Amino acid sequence: MSAPRLELRGIAKRFDGLAVLDEISLHVRKGEFVSILGPSGAGKSTIFKLLTGGLAPDAGSVAFDGAPLLAERRPFAFMPQHDALMPWRRIIDNTTLGLEVQGMSRSAARERVMTLFPEFGLAGFEQHWPAQLSGGMRQRAALLRTVVQERDMLLLDEPFGALDALTRAGMQRWLQTMWERHSWTTLLITHDVREAVFLSDRIYVLTDRPARVLTEISVSLPRPRLDLASAQASAIEADLLHTLLNSTSEQRNRPCLTAVI
Numbered sequence: 643m644s645a646p647r648l649e650l651r652g653i654a655k656r657f658d659g660l661a662v663l664d665e666i667s668l669h670v671r672k673g674e675f676v677s678i679l680g681p682s683g684a685g686k687s688t689i690f691k692l693l694t695g696g697l698a699p700d701a702g703s704v705a706f707d708g709a710p711l712l713a714e715r716r717p718f719a720f721m722p723q724h725d726a727l728m729p730w731r732r733i734i735d736n737t738t739l740g741l742e743v744q745g746m747s748r749s750a751a752r753e754r755v756m757t758l759f760p761e762f763g764l765a766g767f768e769q770h771w772p773a774q775l776s777g778g779m780r781q782r783a784a785l786l787r788t789v790v791q792e793r794d795m796l797l798l799d800e801p802f803g804a805l806d807a808l809t810r811a812g813m814q815r816w817l818q819t820m821w822e823r824h825s826w827t828t829l830l831i832t833h834d835v836r837e838a839v840f841l842s843d844r845i846y847v848l849t850d851r852p853a854r855v856l857t858e859i860s861v862s863l864p865r866p867r868l869d870l871a872s873a874q875a876s877a878i879e880a881d882l883l884h885t886l887l888n889s890t891s892e893q894r895n896r897p898c899l900t901a902v903i
């Protein structure tokens with residue numbers, strides 16, 4: 643098995659006396675799709691803030707490709723919960739934003755993003771304003787802006803949380819196809835159990851705050867996963883839900899469980 647690209651060891655974080663993360667250890671290997679599943683307010687987004695440089699941990703370490711993560715080299719492309727498209731920029735100019743921030747000229751950036759518009763289902767919408775797109779299209783535009791930066795790893799923070807159920811299911815299928823095609827190393831935050839099972843190679847289940855890793859689950863369902871409602875997927879979902887709902891303080895003190903389903 644390949645060495646981890648990203649490795650968090652014993653990460654702890656408090657805010658003004660509020661303990662949020664408590665000894666979080668997890669890893670993601672090259673090309674893996676890993677999810678962090680946990681209750682609302684557990685501290686999932688705080689993990690991403692530690693990775694993207696906004697925050698420093700109180701304890702523990704973060705390594706990327708075996709070396710400490712340095713402030714000047716952030717290997718992550720990050721997509722936040724809300725699409726954060728700028729309403730005053732056309733879709734094409736929203737998708738070039740990350741590249742322009744990195745110093746690429748707008749014309750070179752446009753050339754780069756244009757090749758991806760058909761794959762992201764956005765061909766013909768380059769000159770539209772964000773308000774003229776559906777929710778799913780806006781999320782695809784935000785994801786295009788994220789992946790075109792060609793960073794080593796994708797961090798997705800509940801990217802489909804604001805979408806209706808039907809659009810969300812379509813986006814999950816589309817993301818699976820894109821992930822298989824491009825082999826993106828991906829860490830996804832979600833509190834949607836079904837989404838985690840459908841997309842992930844492995845899932846870390848967190849307790850509520852202060853978050854600890856309660857269970858690590860390897861999802862061995864074959865890919866491509868077309869049938870969201872298969873008996874096996876439903877059994878994994880039920881098991882995960884049970885784990886989440888029974889995440890008591892007693893379990894919190896047990897060592898992390900590891901399971902392959």
Ligand SMILES: Nc1ncnc2c1ncn2[C@@H]1O[C@H](COP(=O)(O)OP(=O)(O)OP(=O)(O)O)[C@@H](O)[C@H]1O
Pocket residue numbers: 657658662680681682683684685686687688689833851
């Ligand atoms: N900069 C901050 N200062 C103080 N408290 C913070 C800060 N950032 C987060 N918190 C607190 O840390 C806790 C965890 O927040 P976080 O956003 O990481 O949770 P989450 O699991 O991502 O939640 P959700 O699933 O609802 O998005 C919350 O109680 C929040 O109020």
